[in-house]
Amino acid sequence: MLELTPEIRAALIEYLYGLADDELLVGHRASEWTGLAPILEADVALSSIAQDEMGHALVFYRLLEELGEGDPDDLAFARDAPDFRNAIFSELPRGDWAFTVVRQYLHDVAEQVRLEALADSAYEPLAQAARKILVEEKYHLIHDRSWVAKLGPATEESHQRMQAALDRAFPHALGLFEPTELEPVRVEADIAPPEEVLLKRWLDEVVPFLESATLQVPARREEQGWRLLVEPVYGGRRGEHTEYLETLLQAMQLVYRMEPGAKW
Amino acid sequence: MVRKAEPTVTEQEVWAALDDVKDPEVPVVSVVEMGIIQSVELDGAGRARVKMTPTFTxxxxxxxxxxxxxEKLAELGLEATVxxxxxxxWTSDRLSESAREKMKQIGLAPPARHGGFVEMDLIQVVxxxxxxxxxxxxxxxxxxxxxxAIYYCNACKQPFEKFKAL
Incomplete structure (x- = not known):
């Protein structure tokens, strides 16, 4: 059984905020399509994905609550932007349909490789959550992959939009794997693998698939491993965010902050 | 009706009572048939501890x-912690045969038994x-x-729903 020394506890808390905040924000962005998606089936899908991601965020916030961080609702709706540990990738506006499809795909594969690793975490509550959520995520990937495969090669316009979406999303998506100060503590305690290991697994999966959908990806496979042709957009895991997060929080937290603790 | 605590309530009676509690999203199927109740513990002094596991988080x-x-256990005079x-x-393999039958009757196709290989459900004919x-x-x-999930029947031209495998 893992002994929660103060250092390990801090490393765990830092990590759980990243997990929870990414899920919450991607879920919120997906929910912005409710009633607006291009076809009804896509509307149903995005709304379900939103509900799933927020449910997953709640699971991770509960783990934080068990570690003394406070009530899950407060964690989601009463924290300010600098307290959020999501990658900047997750706060970017929903954009057009192509950007939504590309972001959701890149997010879901990243989540899959992360949860597969966390299923063996030495912190048992995290391992249990990962094993449960992993199965639910399979349905997201079916949805994401079918849209990427269709829109990539469909028409000149869809191809251009998908390529533009990928060009914008990719450097930000690399920020999902931003290493943080306490990473060595987590690795040493077998709580989570190094980010570079997850990044490699993610690239192994997304690059060939995106290329098969006729999209150009700024990463090359070389003898020593992957070479990135763009700079990752980091900062989110340290609490550095864009104005997009401010705007998002103003909308998402408005009602809660009007009457904190209100019973519904 | 809330009765006074009756230490004589047996575990079997608690399971039978829980079989009256329906899943709000599949209201013909009980929480027991859904396989979401993991265990029931009675302390013999009017308290019950029920462990449940959600289908989807x-x-x-x-x-x-x-x-x-x-509320249901309060009717037996038990103070329950859930x-x-x-x-x-939870996995969909926990759905009982009766749950699968009842789902079919309301036009909801039950998931295939997959033994941990969920992809089986997507390969298999529905x-x-x-x-x-x-x-x-x-x-x-x-x-x-x-x-x-939503399916379409090419034979009778009807859309129908299927309970997903997990």
Missing amino acids: GCPAIEMMREAIA EVTLDPP RCPYCNSDDTSLENPFGPTLCR
Whole structure:
């Protein structure tokens, strides 16, 4: 059984905020399509994905609550932007349909490789959550992959939009794997693998698939491993965010902050 | 009706009472048939501890079911604590045969038994709950609730829902 020394506890808390905040924000962005998606089936899908991601965020916030961080609702709706540990990738506006499809795909594969690793975490509550959520995520990937495969090669316009979406999303998506100060503590305690290991697994999966959908990806496979042709957009895991997060929080937290603790 | 605590209530009676509590999203099926009740413990002094595990972590019916379970056990004079756990996680293999039969009757195709290999459910033919044809296709892996996908039957030209494998 893992002994929660103060250092390990801090490393765990830092990590759980990243997990929870990414899920919450991607879920919120997906929910912005409710009633607006291009076809009804896509509307149903995005709304379900939103509900799933927020449910997953709640699971991770509960783990934080068990570690003394406070009530899950407060964690989601009463924290300010600098307290959020999501990658900047997750706060970017929903954009057009192509950007939504590309972001959701890149997010879901990243989540899959992360949860597969966390299923063996030495912190048992995290391992249990990962094993449960992993199965639910399979349905997201079916949805994401079918849209990427269709829109990539469909028409000149869809191809251009998908390529533009990928060009914008990719450097930000690399920020999902931003290493943080306490990473060595987590690795040493077998709580989570190094980010570079997850990044490699993610690239192994997304690059060939995106290329098969006729999209150009700024990463090359070389003898020593992957070479990135763009700079990752980091900062989110340290609490550095864009104005997009401010705007998002103003909308998402408005009602809660009007009457904190209100019973519904 | 709330009766006084009766230490004589047996575990079997508690399971029978829980079999009256329906899943709000599949209201013909009980929480027991759904396989979401993991264990029941009685302390012999009027208190019960029930462990339940959600089908989907984001399921909005979890709180409703917790309350319904506590209310039901109060009718037996028991003060119940309902704990939600993810260990071991729920899988659709926990659905009882009776749950699968009842789902079919309301036009909801039950998931295949997969023994841990969930992909089996996507490869396997899904039988139309209305006309029993195997000529069906997946329209959307998402449906009106998190636990349902939408299919279309090419034989009887009916859309139908299927409870997802997890």
